[in-house]
Amino acid sequence: MTNQRKPRGPYRKSAERRERILQAAYEAIDEHGERASLQDIADRVGVTQPALTYYFPTRDDLLLAVLERRDTLGKQVAGAGGEGGTFVDGMAASARHTTDHPGLAKLYVTLSAAATDPGSPAHSYFTERYGGLAAEVTRDFEEGQRTGLIRADEPAGHLARAVLAVLDGLQIQWMHDPTVDIAAIAETFTRMLAPPAE
Amino acid sequence: MTNQRKPRGPYRKSAERRERILQAAYEAIDEHGERASLQDIADRVGVTQPALTYYFPTRDDLLLAVLERRDTLGKQVAGAGGEGGTFVDGMAASARHTTDHPGLAKLYVTLSAAATDPGSPAHSYFTERYGGLAAEVTRDFEEGQRTGLIRADEPAGHLARAVLAVLDGLQIQWMHDPTVDIAAIAETFTRMLAPPAE
Known part of the structure; x- marks a missing residue:
């Protein structure tokens, strides 16, 4: 609601990237359990670890x-x-x-x-x-x-x-x-x- | 069974001490949860920490x-x-x-x-x-x-x-x-x- 004036394109892109990171984390943990590393998850999406923490500030959040x-x-x-x-x-x-x-x-x-x-x-x-x-x-x-x-x-x-x-x-x-x-x-x-x- | 020839006195004393340590650990965890320290448990029985590890070699055992x-x-x-x-x-x-x-x-x-x-x-x-x-x-x-x-x-x-x-x-x-x-x-x-x- 607070982002109503924001251009739709970038917002959607951000939501999509968050979704891709979450899906990658889900799959990594499904395969490797808690041993799945943040680096592995970032690699699956093709982003850096800092980009990952932009969407999920802590490991617990993810x-x-x-x-x-x-x-x-x-x-x-x-x-x-x-x-x-x-x-x-x-x-x-x-x-x-x-x-x-x-x-x-x-x-x-x-x-x-x-x-x-x-x-x-x-x-x-x-x-x-x-x-x-x-x-x-x-x-x-x-x-x-x-x-x-x-x-x-x-x-x-x-x-x-x-x-x-x-x-x-x-x-x-x-x-x-x-x-x-x-x-x-x-x-x-x-x-x-x-x-x-x- | 393997200790049948052992004198009863010392064996019983050892069993009693193990029992006292276990009871002290039970009470310490009942009061403080997992935060209960081995030192606290040893203090309750009046033994040293090494004596405690004689009966329970690791924290997990205890x-x-x-x-x-x-x-x-x-x-x-x-x-x-x-x-x-x-x-x-x-x-x-x-x-x-x-x-x-x-x-x-x-x-x-x-x-x-x-x-x-x-x-x-x-x-x-x-x-x-x-x-x-x-x-x-x-x-x-x-x-x-x-x-x-x-x-x-x-x-x-x-x-x-x-x-x-x-x-x-x-x-x-x-x-x-x-x-x-x-x-x-x-x-x-x-x-x-x-x-x-x-």
Whole structure:
């Protein structure tokens, strides 16, 4: 809004470059995990490291933007079944998104653990992320309770927080033992969200 | 077994000193979190730091022993209802054990995240921990499925892994937002473990 008078061309160019850097960072971390270097990311886009820090002043800023993109893509994956897909399909798809992208999963687990410290620069990011996701899933579940898809004998807000907890917890278990079939366990859990009596 | 011929006195004294160091480390981390220094721990027991490293060669060895003790106490807390207590009581008690001991919870979250790296010294510890706990809870749930306390329409092994995941995930959410009532959400989850139809 404050840039309304700015010429469209340069602004768009800047937004595009930011987008290309973010996409490169996402791919570098997907491939190499947190070991991905800023130099590698800058090289992929063909910019210098200072240019990179113009868009993302600190490494944390860039990493959190990558996690935000992971959330966005994760939601798209979870909702890919569209109107025809069930919530069970979506949650299993989320779990598979974790196992298909271990570098990104590792980044998420490490940063969210480090950010439990209220002094951490990423603390408010995660607090808002969990709050936002919980509110979003709660609204979905309230709707599901009205239409009979989701059990109505427990508060929607509790069920929503439990979903987020299960996905986070399964992700950690899988990183400690990749033989655990977390997509199947996620499916079990989603069936537990159905109304208890037929 | 290999020490059967060793005099009982010195052996017992050594075991007692190890126990006192471990208890001091547990209390120091409970109070100060990971910031607790080895010097503080040594001071509490009245030993030197080298004496401390005789029992726990690395800081990681000591921290993992503290987490082991936390698991043991957590199980006692969860089972405190005894024969009369329900699983619901136990799981809520586990969640409250987390919120009552934030320093220990933080240590757990940080170490388990760091240990997702297979090169980490704590990796095998957590892999075995999750495997062992999952096996234990699975056995309990198989028994519960036979007696009708636990829903039998899903594999006991999936339910067991889901329980561990929910507790881990709620712990992380609580550290990012202490206003989340994770004990109440844990109670919701345990009721979801009951057979679906009356």
